[in-house]
Amino acid sequence: MTDFAIAAEPREENGRRASRRLRRTGMVPAVLYGDGKPALGLSIEARLLRKLLPDDRAYTNVITLEFPKGKETALIRDIQMHPYKEEVLHMDFLRVHAGERVHLHVPIHFLNETTCAGIKAGGVLHRALVEVEVEAPVGRLPEAIEIDIGKLLVGESLHLSQITVPEGVVLLPLQHEDDKEIVSIHNPRTGAEAEEAPETTA
Template sequence: MTEFALSAQLREESGRRASRRMRRGERLPAVVYGGGEPAQSISLEHREVAKLIEDERAFSHIISLKTDGAAQDVVIRDLQMHPYKPRILHVDLQRVKAGQQILVHVPLHFVGEAECVGVRLGGGQLHHILVEVEVSAPADRLPEFIEVDVAKLDKGQTLHLSDLQLPAGVTMPALAHGDDKAVVNVSAPRGAAEEAPTEEGAA
């Protein structure tokens, strides 16, 4: 497994003014909470966080957070972005321990698209309805992604959450609540459902 790490500094100042000064200095405010310990207000280097999240696996991996020489394991719980600039405004990090069951969103990786029966032979169009799913898994066994094989998907067919193959120990809360969302489907070719013109007035 790839190791992900961040370096943090404890911060004493809080509030909007302090946060604005921090961001002007290319750092961003963040908070660490959970694990039965008090929440900590910290600051992170914006460039370091921006580089980290370029890898989608960072959102479903344990991150080693080093603060004043001490390290703790965390996961990204929330990321606040600027509404129109490529800037991170705030990060929420949750402490985790090996074996602890946690919820994370993991990306879906679609495979077999070039061989998809409904597209290649049926002339249909493949539609990705979901690009990520929420899973529950032990913190030390978080999947980096969930693979979705669409090679045998025919036109008019849909794959749902219940059709996905999950690693051992990984579950999807949505299914426990009866919410079997559609993940991907193949629509019929445009115009295929149109009825043939009637021959009114034919002898």
């Protein structure tokens, strides 16, 4: 189900003071929850996270948490970062298992941006969405939703209902009849002309 694995250790102490002590030893506090089981406090070596987290695939793929006695499979659900340091303060993991359908935010990647017809004609690209929430089976979660904008013209836009997603993947906003705009090409002269238009008085 996954190519990502990381060593973890259960932890008994909770609270801010315990977390600060843990971080001073080079460990990061975390919690594992979900699947109808009690939440489990755990700790992971900060150096291992520095290797794992730069890989964007880690955020949409199943992670195997390897404990001294047993394993758990999970998704990264939340990461709390230091306000100004490249340092992980805390992580949340959600337990998952084969066959389960889960919700996850995945990034949107735009293809053929440099050859887009509307941009080549002088239009300005507006990205209304950079990610979208999807539902998909564990093991088939897309790493990204790819959208080809090569033929998009000035004045045109694309909405969620107009794109094709992998089999088994559901775009959750559409389940709520929220057909969000994803991307559009604007005419840059529209804004300039509006600013130059003379004011009218009653």
